[in-house]
Amino acid sequence: MSRHDPATLADRIPQGDRRALARAITLVESTRDDHRRLAEELLERLLPLTGGSTRIGISGVPGVGKSTFIESFGRHVIDAGHRVGVLAVDPTSSRSGGSILGDKTRMQELARDKDAFVRPSPTGGTLGGVARRTREVMLLCEAAGFDVMLIETVGVGQSETAVADMVDLFMLLLLPGGGDELQGIKKGISEIADLLVVNKADVDPNAANAAASEYRSALRMLRPASDSWQPPVLTAAGLSGKGVDDVWAKIQDYRQAMEASGALAERRAGQARAWMWNELEESLIAAFKKHPEVARDLPELERAVTRGDLPAAAAARRLLKTFLGYSPSDAQD
Template identity: 60%
Template sequence: MKRKEADPVELADRIRKGERTALARGITLVESSRADHQAQAQALLAELLPDTGKAIRVGLSGAPGVGKSTFTEAFGTFLTARGHKVAVLAIDPSSARSGGSILGDKTRMEQLARDPNAFIRPSPAGRTLGGVARRTREAMLLVEAAGFDVVLIETVGVGQSETSVADMVDMFVLLLSPGGGDELQGIKRGIMELADLIVVNKADGDLIPAAKRAAMEYRGALHLMRPKNPYWTPDVKLASALKGEGLEEVWAAVEAHKAALEAGGEIERVRALQARAWMWTEIREGLFAALKANEEAAHLIPLLEAEVESGLTTPTTAARRLLRLVLGPESA
């Protein structure tokens, strides 16, 4: 039996009312690569756009093993207990070989998944740069329209995914282990520069002294870097997701960051710049998709690659030949 096509106006109304099934269906539409689904998704987003932008957007990242899912669940539960509605958009690693995704966050966050004031949506990262799902931004708009006032975006924490997440949130939180020392050496400066807050997780039991030393080292490293925003100086907090400790201090830092940026008019400016960058990302993605869909280009690409590799033509010349197929002879 063929499923009835979604009516964007009706679906938008149901999402505004907080219907979970409608929200899930809306996110499925924005994540779909089908042309008809994308048309419906964009119509849906146009309906809901005035209802978005009111949530606090927080990115959570960190290396595998730092306890991101445990922290996300503990932090989310802490927030719902204080009356917040929390949406978690968890970017799952996709298989490079099969394209499949683990999508296991709901099983790792069982307590939060059962919370009526929480919504967890795992999304496959696919092959998008940095491991960030291309449609995560649009899913974020949908959960905001559904009334969720805190959006947590948990990334896989590899490669350039941190940059991608930092470009779609108000505050970027970097989770680190109590290792300090050697671990500090392995952290790329660029990732540290993205952080609005560093949280040393697993600060409990025998690890408390190590966590305190690590916090001092991370704080010292932050002082050597130029803050990315003139209205906020990044800090380091200790937390134990396992014991639910330090979460209040982390949330206080999130609220202080929001207040500082709002006082300086930065929230609106940052989000405007993010929206512009999002537009150009869509343009690049669209051009690449059009190029791959062009039959003549599909035939020409391996020939041009061979010519470039053998030095018979320059990469620029080859690129222009391909672009002319999509944009027309006068384009390049």
């Protein structure tokens, strides 16, 4: 039997077999077509066992203290009787193969704990591809019994939205002195942040408290992401662990409020729909590029567009016609 047999993996993962989990993750992260099919079969088998975790996104600029925070937060949550998975969506790793988040030296303590699972971010591919794999690895971890999932990302650009789209709660870590960050908040982060934490509050507690009240008043001017929840602003210090208990308590309040109002179920349902459409888009583009005649015509048409000899829309229409076997504009008439 193959080491990637979905039925065997689906049996072993829920029993806490880490080797099976690691193999399944390799499968999910593989770009080979046969692996893809096995991964899909595996995910389908495991689906009834997924969805049971509190999914938490954690973001913030490099140096804000994310990995230090996750170490002590993870510790606290494990002490409270949970099992914690940590994954990362790292836009730098998809571009360069290197990464800000994923290197293995981070969160060493947590990584050694039997109740934790720390996975460096997958490298290569587009942000969309990395996000998809992270989402699927999250499902695998849930099936393996991890009931708190932390998805970390660096506070830049679209990766935050990608993470917000796969979690129940999105937490933003901030620095006490962050006048610039206040700008960032106004520019849309607040629309996806459900909880703000002014970190490194040990350095200057007064400054941290002052920053927290500034953020609070800035947030009051803005519309919260959900009607059931006004994002609170807390202070904490990941290094000493001070305040991580309040953060965990607040996350539980959030879960209760969002479950009671039905907003959590609604959010997950919306995410599931959006995932389906993302999958569809990615698969369509992949199938399109693999189509033999499209692959044959594409380079020349692309050159013609580049030279300015052919309008982009006309090239796209021709390629689509080749792909579909009929002209999409005819079909509309």
